[in-house]
Amino acid sequence: MHILMLGAGAMGSLLGARLSRTEADITLFSTNREHIQAIQTHGLAIEELDGSESHYKLTACDHPHKIQDDADLVIVLVKSYATQEALSSILHRCHASTLFLTLQNGIGNWENIARVVDTESVLLGSTAQGATFLEPGKIRHGGNGVTFIGEPRGPASHRVHCLVELFRRAGLETHSSDIMEQLIWEKLMVNAGINVITALTGIRNGMIADLETARELSRATVEEAVRVAVARGFEMPRNIMERVFKVAQATAVNRSSMGQDVDRKKRTEIDAINGAIVRFGEEEKIPTPVNRTLTQLVKILEAGYLKEKEIP
Numbered sequence: 001m002h003i004l005m006l007g008a009g010a011m012g013s014l015l016g017a018r019l020s021r022t023e024a025d026i027t028l029f030s031t032n033r034e035h036i037q038a039i040q041t042h043g044l045a046i047e048e049l050d051g052s053e054s055h056y057k058l059t060a061c062d063h064p065h066k067i068q069d070d071a072d073l074v075i076v077l078v079k080s081y082a083t084q085e086a087l088s089s090i091l092h093r094c095h096a097s098t099l100f101l102t103l104q105n106g107i108g109n110w111e112n113i114a115r116v117v118d119t120e121s122v123l124l125g126s127t128a129q130g131a132t133f134l135e136p137g138k139i140r141h142g143g144n145g146v147t148f149i150g151e152p153r154g155p156a157s158h159r160v161h162c163l164v165e166l167f168r169r170a171g172l173e174t175h176s177s178d179i180m181e182q183l184i185w186e187k188l189m190v191n192a193g194i195n196v197i198t199a200l201t202g203i204r205n206g207m208i209a210d211l212e213t214a215r216e217l218s219r220a221t222v223e224e225a226v227r228v229a230v231a232r233g234f235e236m237p238r239n240i241m242e243r244v245f246k247v248a249q250a251t252a253v254n255r256s257s258m259g260q261d262v263d264r265k266k267r268t269e270i271d272a273i274n275g276a277i278v279r280f281g282e283e284e285k286i287p288t289p290v291n292r293t294l295t296q297l298v299k300i301l302e303a304g305y306l307k308e309k310e311i312p
């Protein structure tokens with residue numbers, strides 16, 4: 001089986017490296033040329049949770065036309081806003097039975113993929129693993145968490161169970177799910193309560209759980225998001241706040257993916273996370289002042305540094 005990691009940044013590199021422990025052939029693909037060239041020259045280095053460093057020799061490409069083999073499985077790990085463009089660029093390396101699995105955060109990823117490829121070929125997943133991009137060719141494993149894979153709707157199929165087994169052989173705690181859309185909304189609560197606050201303040205995930213002020217703000221953000229989720233038909237577990245803090249603790253050394261975007265002055269996924277809660281809140285007539293303010297702050301921060309980048 002040939003697996004193409006579409007968007008081999010922090011998470012795509014981590015999961016690609018772990019999956020390379022199985023019988024699958026892995027290709028990392030990212031448009032980040034420096035990262036890919038470093039992997040081609042020295043391999044991928046991973047700073048592990050215990051502080052040790054592991055090294056992986058992996059096939060890596062920085063241009064879609066350099067990808068050698070057709071993909072049986074494409075794992076989509078570009079940022080949500082880049083999904084359609086990235087997928088369109090690799091279609092020449094897909095065949096009639098290629099499967100597409102999104103493990104991205106936020107709402108709307110499955111729909112974005114299904115705009116480019118056959119709906120039947122798209123699987124939905126979520127992961128609470130954490131990964132930080134340190135420098136070209138080097139990432140940090142920022143925390144362990146469960147990965148779920150399922151059909152977008154309905155019970156887990158044979159193909160889902162095969163992928164779950166593959167992930168497990170790679171050493172990743174993975175389960176199949178019959179309620180993947182529900183789990184995507186539960187993961188949205190986690191990201192809504194962690195990512196935006198870490199992005200605006202520069203803290204690592206662990207402080208969300210450790211600092212009372214951060215816990216309060218996270219709680220206020222998630223409580224609003226839960227009201228919106230319920231209005232959309234997704235009942236949230238009563239212990240959802242505990243789950244948010246548990247993920248923050250399990251990924252304590254990680255900078256959230258949105259935090260890393262701000263650190264690297266890159267566009268964030270705010271529109272697919274807190275921004276989505278605001279949009280759905282408007283549709284459902286549920287006020288979301290906390291999420292709206294946090295979204296506006298990230299958008300101002302983002303616009304500021306993206307504009308600065310344009311100035312020669």
Ligand SMILES: NC(=O)C1=CN([C@@H]2O[C@H](COP(=O)(O)OP(=O)(O)OC[C@H]3O[C@@H](n4cnc5c(N)ncnc54)[C@H](OP(=O)(O)O)[C@@H]3O)[C@@H](O)[C@H]2O)C=CC1
Pocket residue numbers: 006007008009010011012029030031032033035077078079080082085086089103104105106127128129130131132133142254255256257260266269
């Ligand atoms: N990091 C984490 O701890 C976690 C992240 N996630 C989710 O995983 C997804 C990926 O996040 P993360 O790995 O942190 O993000 P990164 O930005 O580290 O990785 C995305 C990669 O995709 C590359 N890219 C951008 N456009 C294209 C394109 N058109 N074709 C191919 N590659 C492209 C980027 O290059 P460049 O650097 O040049 O932009 C980058 O290397 C997100 O949805 C995130 O929310 C989920 C759980 C945890």
Ligand SMILES: CC(C)(CO)C(=O)C(=O)O
Pocket residue numbers: 105127128129130131145190191194195205247251254255256257258
């Ligand atoms: C699990 C967590 C919070 C890890 O940082 C994540 O999903 C992210 O950073 O986007």
